[in-house]
Amino acid sequence: MKILIIEDEKELAYAMGAYLADENYLCELAFTLEDARQKLACHTYDCVLLDLMLPDGSGLDLLATMNHQQRLEGVIILSAKNSVEDKVKGLQLGADDYLPKPFHQSELLARIYSVIRRKNFNNLNTVQFEEIEINLLSKNVKVNDQEINLTRKEFDLLVFFISNKNKVISKSALAEYLSGDIADMFDNHDFVYAHIKNLKKKLLEVGGNNYLKTLYGVGYKWEK
Amino acid sequence: MKILIIEDEKELAYAMGAYLADENYLCELAFTLEDARQKLACHTYDCVLLDLMLPDGSGLDLLATMNHQQRLEGVIILSAKNSVEDKVKGLQLGADDYLPKPFHQSELLARIYSVIRRKNFNNLNTVQFEEIEINLLSKNVKVNDQEINLTRKEFDLLVFFISNKNKVISKSALAEYLSGDIADMFDNHDFVYAHIKNLKKKLLEVGGNNYLKTLYGVGYKWEK
DNA sequence: CTTCTATGATGAGAATTTTCATATTCAAAA
DNA sequence: TTTTGAATATGAAAATTCTCATCATAGAAG
Incomplete structure (x- = not known):
């Protein structure tokens, strides 16, 4: 479980980081909004602690x-202000909990724990992207309500x-x-091409759109 | 692969971070000794770049x-001074390489790459059990010094x-x-039998002992 | 001790995953 | 613009993984 701690009081931030690390959470720290935005752009977390x-x-x-981008992270607001307005505003903006300092x-x-659990029970079961609907639990995938069979790797790739x-x-x-292992820089990863090809094919066969852009020399991007 | 960049020239640090991120290293930056100590206390890296x-x-x-604490990270010293004394001292103190700015x-x-590779190929990445020797990185397995080929699942099982x-x-x-997924209680897991059988067979073929006891109705136990 | 049932073992075949050879496409350099 | 080298795409073969039917065995029950 990865947690992003956004907190400018460094001592507090480090203390939380150390404590949560003890509890086997992987923590990253951001001391500024800018820093936090950077990290959120690159990574996905299970929970964000937000000063x-x-x-x-x-x-x-x-x-x-984050709310606008439909981020999946659970957000817990940490605030010393403890003003009712902030709390209300925070929860309206999609925070999952509010913890006064x-x-x-x-x-x-x-x-x-409670936020992560709640998130997991809400969001983890189904994910939708345009005409594609994924049930993460049963591992069924529907395109325009038509069920398709994906192999495990294809499914993982899509998710x-x-x-x-x-x-x-x-x-x-x-x-x-896909391999669930650190990718050796000097291995070739051609199997990725194969799975991408097969996934694309299966989605197209049932009339799905191709949302996967190839960025030459860089990677891939899934977008509408 | 995670790299810690300890460098107070922020521009250089960010540039290195960006470049290494492109190469798929996960980078963290520390601009001071104190900051570096904090990060090293919380995380393990594959390589440390040290100004x-x-x-x-x-x-x-x-x-x-770090040397005193027997840290496993490879350390590359980056220095503008380029003095022979610093280089010698650095290497004596356990640095793995020295790169003049x-x-x-x-x-x-x-x-x-070279530092990580060297670190990884030493015996820190090997596990031994009686006549079986496993290199976790290269994923080679030897039985009585004779190399055997295991598939990924067989290897994972053995480890x-x-x-x-x-x-x-x-x-x-x-x-x-083995599946890297929560085991569905209502799935059958017969594939486990298959991999166990194949692993046992390969180990026996090269004269290894059978350390795997079957506990009827309960599970398995690996013991001498 | 025998029978019965559930668990584990096994071989073979089906399905999936990965590799490999080849073709195509992209973007930088000429 | 054309050329060139590297990255990506593709089909097919090789290797691995998983499933399934069948067999063997442990341990409980009779």
Whole structure:
């Protein structure tokens, strides 16, 4: 489970990071909005801990953007202000929980666990992208309500693309994801081509659109 | 592959980060010794790029600590000084390479690759159980110094057994581990039998002992 | 001790995954 | 614009993985 901690009080941020690391969460820290945006652009997290007052702006702006981009991360707002307006605004903007500072580590942990669990039960079961509907649990995929059979690798590929839509994904990242192993730089990853070809073919056969753009020399991007 | 860039010239640090990110390394930046120590306390990297002259001290001190703590990271010293003493001292303190500034990106890349490779091929990546020797990186397996070819699943199975030796492992745990997916209670996991059979056969063919006990109705246990 | 049932083992075949040789396409250099 | 080298696409073959039918065995029940 990966957590992004957006918090400009460095001492607090490091303390949270260390504590959560102990609990086997993978943590990354962002001390500014800009830093947070960078990290969110490159990575997907399971949960984001968001301080509202940051040196370069309000966390609420970031929250609005994330909501707008339909990010899947659970967001817990950490705020010292503890104003009702912020809390309401935060939850309206799609935050999943609000934790006033100061808080106990155990409480933080409990909230994180609950947010991740809730997210998982809401979003994890089905994912939709235009005419494509994926049930992550049963692993069924429908295109225009017509069911198609994908192999495991094709399914994984589709899910990975859709959950990273609009982002550029390198071939080696795909290789790593599909093989479930660190991608050796000096291996060739031609099997990725094969699975992409087969996935494309199956989607087209049932009248799906091709959302997968090839970015020569760079990778792939799934977008409308 | 994760790289920690310890470098106080921010522009250079960002440039390296961007370049290495392109090459599919995950990079983190530290601009001070303190920052670097924090990050090293929380994370493990595959390679550390270390500038020697940092605002809050000399990188050599950090190197000494890392050496003392027997950290596994490969360390490449980046230095503008290019003094023979620093180079000697750095290598004595356990650095793996020394790259005088300015350098070309391609050279940096080559050094990183070489350092990671060297680190990875030493015996830190091998696991031994009696006559069986496994290199986790190259994925070679030797039985009585004789190399055998295992498929990916057979290899994974062997590693899983040996790293859980003397413990009882259920069939569904094996299924989950091999498939890299939560094991569906209502699936049958007969493929586990197949891989176990094939692994056993290959090990016996080269004169290995059978360390795998079947616990009827319970699971398996790897023990001498 | 025998029978019965569920679990595990096995071989063969089906399906999937990966590799490989070849063709095509892209973008930089000439 | 044309050429060139590298990246991507593709079909088919090779290798691996999974399924299935059948057999063997452990342990419970009679």
